[in-house]
Amino acid sequence: MTLTSDIKPKVLILNAPDKAPIDSVAKLKEMAEFYSIEQASHDAVAGRIAEAVKEKGPFVAFVVFINWWSRPFPWPMDEALVGPLVETGCKMFSAGGAGYDFVDVKYMSSKGIYYANTPKMPALRTADSTAMMILQALRGSSEREADARAGKWFDPSKPLAKDARCSTLGIIGMGNIGKLVSEHMQHFGMKVIYYNRNRLPPDEEKGAEYVSFEDILVRSDVISLHCPLNEDTRHLFNKEVFNRMKDGIIIVNTSRGAVIDENALVEALDSGKVLRAALDVYEFEPQIHPGLIASKHTTLSPHAAVANETFERDQQMEILLNLESFLKTGKPTHVVNDVS
Numbered sequence: 001m002t003l004t005s006d007i008k009p010k011v012l013i014l015n016a017p018d019k020a021p022i023d024s025v026a027k028l029k030e031m032a033e034f035y036s037i038e039q040a041s042h043d044a045v046a047g048r049i050a051e052a053v054k055e056k057g058p059f060v061a062f063v064v065f066i067n068w069w070s071r072p073f074p075w076p077m078d079e080a081l082v083g084p085l086v087e088t089g090c091k092m093f094s095a096g097g098a099g100y101d102f103v104d105v106k107y108m109s110s111k112g113i114y115y116a117n118t119p120k121m122p123a124l125r126t127a128d129s130t131a132m133m134i135l136q137a138l139r140g141s142s143e144r145e146a147d148a149r150a151g152k153w154f155d156p157s158k159p160l161a162k163d164a165r166c167s168t169l170g171i172i173g174m175g176n177i178g179k180l181v182s183e184h185m186q187h188f189g190m191k192v193i194y195y196n197r198n199r200l201p202p203d204e205e206k207g208a209e210y211v212s213f214e215d216i217l218v219r220s221d222v223i224s225l226h227c228p229l230n231e232d233t234r235h236l237f238n239k240e241v242f243n244r245m246k247d248g249i250i251i252v253n254t255s256r257g258a259v260i261d262e263n264a265l266v267e268a269l270d271s272g273k274v275l276r277a278a279l280d281v282y283e284f285e286p287q288i289h290p291g292l293i294a295s296k297h298t299t300l301s302p303h304a305a306v307a308n309e310t311f312e313r314d315q316q317m318e319i320l321l322n323l324e325s326f327l328k329t330g331k332p333t334h335v336v337n338d339v340s
């Protein structure tokens with residue numbers, strides 16, 4: 001579908017793209033008429049959408065410039081939220097983030113609507129943070145820092161830092177982020193093995209070895225998660241799976257918290273089966289399991305792996321590119337469901 005007509009199509013936005021360069025917004029304002037609503041809870045935003053559709057609709061697209069620092073989020077993006085847009089012919093939704101576990105993509109596909117994500121913005125930022133977290137966990141930096149702050153000098157009776165050059169990194173999920181983490185950690189001398197739904201073409205493996213899920217469990221010294229959260233990956237790491245891993249494994253997660261059963265992880269940390277965990281994401285955000293907070297063997301950050309000075313600008317620009325492509329060609333740049 002190409003949107004060519006003298007009447008400008010209407011686009012509903014949630015929050016303003018306040019960090020994107022003015023000219024990239026101005027360009028789009030020439031192509032479409034924008035109406036905005038503000039971030040709030042799911043039910044409040046559902047009401048605002050229904051009202052906007054009634055008073056200003058119909059809209060061809062709905063794009064969300066989420067404010068990451070402000071709760072509540074309006075998720076899930078489901079029929080109850082966007083139904084009035086769908087019923088009045090909206091054809092494209094987009095929000096920030098590589099992940100889209102908060103979106104009912106099945107519902108959108110059944111209605112022939114695109115959902116477009118922003119896979120480029122988080123890739124390098126998350127991979128950089130993951131590399132830092134792998135090194136922190138290998139070195140036990142949280143324990144050392146806690147000692148230093150408590151006025152204790154180096155305690156060699158505590159497990160010493162593991163040497164990256166003698167360690168194997170198992171990556172679960174070899175998409176954009178997994179590939180960058182593999183390259184980063186090979187620079188530190190780690191052997192990298194990976195598990196993915198499908199093996200990568202050889203020229204994309206770049207030194208990483210494709211292995212079975214079982215091999216990841218028994219061969220890795222560190223496992224880093226980079227898979228999406230879906231029905232197949234929810235609690236992929238549970239008590240039974242932790243038991244099949246090497247003793248003293250290190251777990252790093254910058255993907256989605258619910259890929260791990262947090263109760264099982266806390267138990268595995270307490271028993272020493274898991275030596276350390278470095279986590280950016282949690283099963284019930286923004287809550288962090290008290291057992292993870294209490295453990296001396298965790299390095300924790302509040303879903304901040306992507307968050308640097310430029311990420312909001314780049315994320316907003318990626319959403320605007322999705323919108324621009326949709327307005328020009330009828331199809332956004334990064335579709336997760338190709339309904340064309």
Ligand SMILES: O=C(O)C(=O)CO
Pocket residue numbers: 096097098099100122303305306
């Ligand atoms: O890109 C995503 O999906 C994120 O969660 C950013 O941290």
